[in-house]
Amino acid sequence: MPEQENPPPAPDDSRAAESDAESAKQIAELEDSWRRTAAELDNFRKRCAKDLLRAREQERASVAARWLPVLDNLERALEHASSNPDQIVEGVRAVHQQALSILADLGYPRREDDTGAAFDPARHEAVSTIAGEDLVPGTVAHVVRAGYGPDNEILRPASVIVATRSE
Amino acid sequence: MPEQENPPPAPDDSRAAESDAESAKQIAELEDSWRRTAAELDNFRKRCAKDLLRAREQERASVAARWLPVLDNLERALEHASSNPDQIVEGVRAVHQQALSILADLGYPRREDDTGAAFDPARHEAVSTIAGEDLVPGTVAHVVRAGYGPDNEILRPASVIVATRSE
Incomplete structure (x- = not known):
């Protein structure tokens, strides 16, 4: 921390003394500015932590109330x-x-029934497999439990039964 | 902004020149410290705004998923x-x-049935009144719709029918 003091001005040189006084003033101003910015940063950190907590609480209450x-x-x-x-x-x-x-x-529509679609681990969770002559292997034979949320924000993938090759 | 330069050191006074050089170094260091703190504050502000948005989204998804x-x-x-x-x-x-x-x-239990309790505008919302000889005026005669949330965080007050004096 910049706590060191300026050396006292040389008393026998008025020009040097003037220059020293100016420097001392500038240093004091800079220290003050720096301290104020540091204090602002500190306050902001604390406020942000509180705001985050309150934002979560507000969102929880708002969604619950719906x-x-x-x-x-x-x-x-x-x-x-x-x-x-x-x-x-x-x-x-x-x-x-x-x-x-x-x-x-809330942004999480029920996902369309994917029966017949190609199995996609990003959107489907396979819970079992089934073989059948009328089924295309690697496709969704049946949706057991619906998925929710758009492609870019899947809240829950659909639980599906996947068609496999019949032996 | 502290953009002014130090006056050049007096060349005929080595002691003053030394002092000036030291001051200039100190000023440059302070300016640097201040700028870095200001930049940190700026970054933190931006990050906090993003964190707030993400906290809300996370909370919304978490509550919706339940x-x-x-x-x-x-x-x-x-x-x-x-x-x-x-x-x-x-x-x-x-x-x-x-x-x-x-x-x-989620922190919002169903509020106990308040039938018979004194009407309290902080916890009850009066939807109508009813008079009856067996009813104590100013009390809750009937809860039409349940309230939710603890006393210190009422999510929704109970909708109630309030007993009035019978004429």
Whole structure:
């Protein structure tokens, strides 16, 4: 740290003394500027850490809140289940659509059914294989569990059964 | 900005010249330190902005992913609905419990039923009033829609019907 002091000005030379005084002033100003910038950096580091934590909390609350209507509607469907059992299927179908919309709004649409597509480890997770004369080896024979998210941000790959050569 | 140059050293005074050279060195070092700290601050600002964006994205993906099993189970319940209509109620009840657990894990448990509690605008949202001889005015007569989140972080207040004095 620049804590050393300037040598005192030579008293017998007014020009040198002037020059020294100017230098001392300049050094003091620079030290001050540097210290202030360093303090700003330090404050900013602390603030950034806090902001990161708060951003996560806000995002968590915001995403969680979107699902509350799903809870409400599940409860409503269950309340009506005893009086009208047939209605619950319609209610659950609506809740399912609502949940799909929420995920799509968040940026994670349900991935299209890939049955018949070439197996791609980036988008598919093979859970088993199946052989059959009407199946093309190396393609997706069946999607067991849907995948979510666009190609560049797969939230979950689809779980699939892969067609293999029949022996 | 500290761009001015030191005056040249007086050539006839070796002591002053020495002092000047030392000052010039000190000034150059300080300027360098200051500039480096300023550059660091600038980089940190940019990095913090990027980190904030990424933290939000990560949190969004992480919270969204927790809900995928709810989607899977709703689909499963619907698939079985036609073959066994009674089973769907059990399935939907399980999905509802699962959804409650997810919200509780995220830090937003379902709020206890406040029926009979004093109406509190911080925790309740009054949707209507009701009068009745068996009701204590100013208390919650009925919870229409559940609230979520702890006292210090209410995600949604409970929607309630408030008891009023009967005329």
